[in-house]
Amino acid sequence: MALIVQKFGGTSVGTSERIQSVADKVQGFREQGHDIVVVVSAMSGETNRLVALAQSMQAEPSPREMDVLLSTGEQVTMALLSMALIERGCPAVSYTGSQVAIVTDDVHTKARITHIGTERILNDLRHGRVVVVAGFQGRDEQGNITTLGRGGSDTTAVALAAALKADECQIYTDVDGVYTTDPRVVQDARRLDRITFEEMLEMASQGSKVLQLRAVEFAGKYNVNLRVLHTFQDGPGTLITLDEGSAMESPVVSGIAFNRDEAKLTIKGVPDVPGVATRILGPISKASIEVDMIVQNAAEDNTADFTFTVHRNDYRRAVAVVEQIVADLDARGYEGDTKIAKVSIVGVGMRSHVGVANQMFEALAEEGINIQIISTSEIKVAVVIAEKYLELAVRALHTVFELDREPIDDEGV
Amino acid sequence: MALIVQKFGGTSVGTSERIQSVADKVQGFREQGHDIVVVVSAMSGETNRLVALAQSMQAEPSPREMDVLLSTGEQVTMALLSMALIERGCPAVSYTGSQVAIVTDDVHTKARITHIGTERILNDLRHGRVVVVAGFQGRDEQGNITTLGRGGSDTTAVALAAALKADECQIYTDVDGVYTTDPRVVQDARRLDRITFEEMLEMASQGSKVLQLRAVEFAGKYNVNLRVLHTFQDGPGTLITLDEGSAMESPVVSGIAFNRDEAKLTIKGVPDVPGVATRILGPISKASIEVDMIVQNAAEDNTADFTFTVHRNDYRRAVAVVEQIVADLDARGYEGDTKIAKVSIVGVGMRSHVGVANQMFEALAEEGINIQIISTSEIKVAVVIAEKYLELAVRALHTVFELDREPIDDEGV
Numbered sequence: 001m002a003l004i005v006q007k008f009g010g011t012s013v014g015t016s017e018r019i020q021s022v023a024d025k026v027q028g029f030r031e032q033g034h035d036i037v038v039v040v041s042a043m044s045g046e047t048n049r050l051v052a053l054a055q056s057m058q059a060e061p062s063p064r065e066m067d068v069l070l071s072t073g074e075q076v077t078m079a080l081l082s083m084a085l086i087e088r089g090c091p092a093v094s095y096t097g098s099q100v101a102i103v104t105d106d107v108h109t110k111a112r113i114t115h116i117g118t119e120r121i122l123n124d125l126r127h128g129r130v131v132v133v134a135g136f137q138g139r140d141e142q143g144n145i146t147t148l149g150r151g152g153s154d155t156t157a158v159a160l161a162a163a164l165k166a167d168e169c170q171i172y173t174d175v176d177g178v179y180t181t182d183p184r185v186v187q188d189a190r191r192l193d194r195i196t197f198e199e200m201l202e203m204a205s206q207g208s209k210v211l212q213l214r215a216v217e218f219a220g221k222y223n224v225n226l227r228v229l230h231t232f233q234d235g236p237g238t239l240i241t242l243d244e245g246s247a248m249e250s251p252v253v254s255g256i257a258f259n260r261d262e263a264k265l266t267i268k269g270v271p272d273v274p275g276v277a278t279r280i281l282g283p284i285s286k287a288s289i290e291v292d293m294i295v296q297n298a299a300e301d302n303t304a305d306f307t308f309t310v311h312r313n314d315y316r317r318a319v320a321v322v323e324q325i326v327a328d329l330d331a332r333g334y335e336g337d338t339k340i341a342k343v344s345i346v347g348v349g350m351r352s353h354v355g356v357a358n359q360m361f362e363a364l365a366e367e368g369i370n371i372q373i374i375s376t377s378e379i380k381v382a383v384v385i386a387e388k389y390l391e392l393a394v395r396a397l398h399t400v401f402e403l404d405r406e407p408i409d410d411e412g413v
Numbered sequence: 414m415a416l417i418v419q420k421f422g423g424t425s426v427g428t429s430e431r432i433q434s435v436a437d438k439v440q441g442f443r444e445q446g447h448d449i450v451v452v453v454s455a456m457s458g459e460t461n462r463l464v465a466l467a468q469s470m471q472a473e474p475s476p477r478e479m480d481v482l483l484s485t486g487e488q489v490t491m492a493l494l495s496m497a498l499i500e501r502g503c504p505a506v507s508y509t510g511s512q513v514a515i516v517t518d519d520v521h522t523k524a525r526i527t528h529i530g531t532e533r534i535l536n537d538l539r540h541g542r543v544v545v546v547a548g549f550q551g552r553d554e555q556g557n558i559t560t561l562g563r564g565g566s567d568t569t570a571v572a573l574a575a576a577l578k579a580d581e582c583q584i585y586t587d588v589d590g591v592y593t594t595d596p597r598v599v600q601d602a603r604r605l606d607r608i609t610f611e612e613m614l615e616m617a618s619q620g621s622k623v624l625q626l627r628a629v630e631f632a633g634k635y636n637v638n639l640r641v642l643h644t645f646q647d648g649p650g651t652l653i654t655l656d657e658g659s660a661m662e663s664p665v666v667s668g669i670a671f672n673r674d675e676a677k678l679t680i681k682g683v684p685d686v687p688g689v690a691t692r693i694l695g696p697i698s699k700a701s702i703e704v705d706m707i708v709q710n711a712a713e714d715n716t717a718d719f720t721f722t723v724h725r726n727d728y729r730r731a732v733a734v735v736e737q738i739v740a741d742l743d744a745r746g747y748e749g750d751t752k753i754a755k756v757s758i759v760g761v762g763m764r765s766h767v768g769v770a771n772q773m774f775e776a777l778a779e780e781g782i783n784i785q786i787i788s789t790s791e792i793k794v795a796v797v798i799a800e801k802y803l804e805l806a807v808r809a810l811h812t813v814f815e816l817d818r819e820p821i822d823d824e825g826v
Contacts, residue, residue, distance in 0.1 A: 016469040050489070056429040057496035065499070068507050069492035072485035076463070079482035083470035086478070094481050098511070099556055143512055 002167035003035040003125070007135060007157035010044035012172050012231040013077050019043075021232065022172075023084035026130060030090055035125045037164065039135040039157040040081055042073025063108035067137070067147045071096065074134035074153070082132050093124055094132040098145060102138035102156065110149035113138060113156075116163035133160065151212025158215045162222035169224050170237075171211060176230035177238035178203065178210055180403035181256035185394050188404035192254065193236065196243040197226075199254045199346050202380040206257030206344040216240065243348050252349040252356055253401035256394055260341050260387055262292060263315040264372065265308060265322055269332025272304040279329060280306055283321050289314045293342075293375045293384065303332070307373060309384065312338055340372065341390040344382035345397060357381045363400040369393055415580035416448040416538070420548060420570035423457035425585050425644040426490050432456075434645060435585075436497035439543060443503055448538045450577065452548040452570040453494055455486025476521035480550070480560045484509065487547035487566070495545050506537055507545040511558060515551035515569065523562035524551060526569075529576035546573060564625025571628045575635035582632065582639050583650075584624060589643035590651035591616065591623055593816035594669040598807050601817035605667065606649065609656040610639075612667045612759050615793040619670035619757040629653065656761050665762035665769055666814035669807055673800055675705060676728040677753050677785065678721060678735055682745025685717040693719055693738055700734050702727045706755075706788045706797065716745070720786060722797065725751055753785065754803040757795035758810060770794045776813040782806055 006026065013019050022038075030036050050069050054061040061069075078094035085092035100120065104111035124131045135153025138146050148155050154171055161169035176191060178200065183189040195203070197220030204213045210228055219226040219240065229237030270276055277296065284291060295307045310318045315338055322334050350356045357374075360381055364371060369392065373384040385393055398404060419439065426432050435451075443449050463482050467474040474482075491507035498505035513533065517524035537544045548566025551559050561568050567584055574582035590604040591613065608616070610633030617626045623641055632639040632653065642650030683689055690709065697704060708720045723731045728751055735747050763769045770787075773794055777784060782805065786797040798806055811817060 016466065019470065053429065053489070053493055054496060057432065057493050058500040061496050062499045065492040065495045065505075065507060068495075068509075069489060072488045075485045075488075076466070076482060079478040080466055080470050082478045082481075083467060083474050086475045087471040092478075094478060096481075096558075099558075145509075145512075 097137035154215035567628035
């Protein structure tokens with residue numbers, strides 16, 4: 001007898017048949033005696049259809065009207081799912097973000113939730129109804145429709161779970177949980193029963209795409225038990241939860257994340273004087289280009305090499321800015337490389353174990369893989385290597401940190 | 414410098430290109446200095462698509478959820494039209510029925526408007542914005558989404574025009590106005606510059622489909638100047654307005670309406686005693702079958718023949734009820750006829766002219782057309798005839814009442 005918020009994404013509700021399956025699933029939970037709030041996305045393909053319509057009207061559609069338009073996507077799904085539930089004899093009622101009310105700021109197309117009304121939902125739950133809520137959308141203080149941007153439905157689910165003090169927030173996806181690393185790269189990759197918010201955040205920010213960063217942050221902040229599950233396969237999924245201080249028993253490294261999304265730029269022979277970093281990163285940031293890793297190496301001649309990575313999509317624009325910087329700073333020149341990859345080991349266990357980074361570097365060296373950039377946090381070590389070594393590196397690290405072995409106490413923590 | 418409410422139906426906004434054309438039209442009015450509120454329907458085809466989705470969930474979809482679903486149709490159109498206007502440099506903002514607020518009762522799928530908030534719209538107009546409002550929808554007192562049923566967008570437009578005290582409510586359609594009769598039947602049919610609410614109501618209820626009955630009633634009640642125009646052809650259309658007491662100058666008959674939608678049933682030899690009409694119409698009405706015309710003829714043997722018409726779609730069901738009634742009343746039997754048509758002459762001028770009905774009967778007799786049922790109101794005479802004579806009858810009446818001739822004072826009234 002728990003209060004559960006369940007979120008089903010666009011693929012899970014992509015066809016009439018799938019909505020029917022979701023209804024079966026929801027009804028099953030309800031028959032176990034649980035109170036259920038369901039958050040739905042637009043049916044897959046619907047958002048693209050609407051965006052195409054918008055672009056046939058306006059090259060850059062008005063953000064306010066775009067939100068009005070896109071918010072219809074979830075509204076269709078929520079009505080259909082409610083009908084499917086009612087057809088099964090399961091009382092259900094659907095609400096838009098405005099109706100709930102999910103109140104946001106007024107930044108259209110990427111609004112942030114400021115407040116959630118719970119009275120209406122709690123009243124329906126008391127009356128035995130399943131409440132179906134449109135994900136991704138809300139309204140501002142003036143009643144204008146807003147949307148939360150990418151991954152917004154995950155955020156809606158987590159925020160609702162927090163506001164309703166739900167026992168669990170279940171995110172249904174097309175994977176059956178969070179893995180030690182991508183199973184397409186490492187065959188022995190293992191589903192994790194648990195992972196901490198911090199680890200999940202690092203995994204997500206390093207390229208593991210299971211959950212949106214913002215939803216995980218939100219869940220961590222409000223201590224919402226978050227579970228990732230497969231929509232159409234039964235299984236326990238992965239519970240994302242607080243670090244309960246059991247790091248002593250936990251494995252040192254919980255997972256390996258990687259991505260091929262970045263490109264590297266090195267400005268060579270810049271004057272090694274205070275303020276030079278700003279004179280390089282200022283113009284880059286002004287061009288709305290986000291920088292991930294940054295390294296500066298001083299040389300003996302009072303010059304330095306300055307290296308940073310950007311998203312590959314921004315590479316061309318970044319090169320144009322860098323050419324100007326080289327001229328302005330009278331630097332020796334620049335080099336660019338788009339054939340890089342980032343590999344990260346993540347784990348709260350690192351906090352209490354020394355030498356983890358070194359163990360990583362050794363493993364890569366043994367495979368003859370050169371490390372180009374290193375970046376560390378308390379629970380993560382990330383390295384940039386040549387893209388061609390990516391799979392080799394991930395497999396080697398997966399073995400070295402024994403991620404293929406079931407930890408003895410994992411299930412029981 | 415007027416305040417104009419303009420309504421564009423599903424065909425007028427059926428494609429991106431058409432929405433662009435509507436935007437051109439609206440912008441043109443705004444450039445003339447008018448304040449414009451636009452009411453839009455769902456793009457043609459969209460409602461059918463949504464209904465099909467609903468029926469794939471539930472054989473008889475939940476009315477509340479159906480309203481949630483269908484209301485997305487207009488929401489899509491209103492966002493797209495706003496974008497198209499903004500793209501033309503014309504400030505625009507769109508609102509759902511809930512946002513306006515168009516408050517209705519809670520009868521889902523056929524709600525009635527109880528109140529309209531105007532503050533928000535008036536504020537936008539003051540700021541020089543075109544306001545685009547979703548037709549067909551509102552919300553009940555509890556904030557649940559409702560829809561107004563068939564022709565609801567016309568009603569929204571008229572209700573908004575009344576609430577805003579607009580100078581005119583323009584209904585854009587695929588015809589360029591109200592005609593003396595259907596131009597497909599009578600080549601000389603003439604567009605009317607003006608028609609009164611009462612005439613329009615009779616025309617509509619007798620089968621002329623230009624406007625929804627409810628919208629005309631509403632316009633009459635609140636004295637909203639209603640104009641019917643063609644979306645994609647320029648022209649003055651037809652103004653539907655109050656009877657300004659100019660009937661003396663007006664033509665006697667303004668138009669001829671007709672339909673082939675009805676079927677006739679006669680119960681023969683029922684006992685001619687008080688209460689027999691109720692014993693016949695009671696069971697018919699209980700079966701939710703609507704009866705239009707009713708005639709009872711007493712015979713000499715203390716029995717009577719009882720005749721009534723129903724919609725052809727209800728004919729089979731009506732026959733089943735009638736068979737039971739014949740048995741219950743011990744009547745002599747029944748006859749049915751689906752090959753009938755109804756022809757009506759309509760005009761406020763009838764009030765001050767005697768003998769109009771007789772003129773009609775004479776004209777039909779001259780063509781050898783037998784009249785089966787007659788029904789009259791203050792400004793209408795309707796007759797049922799054999800369906801095969803329909804065109805002949807309409808043409809004869811159109812000539813007899815000189816509807817092909819432009820009235821001298823029509824334009825200037």
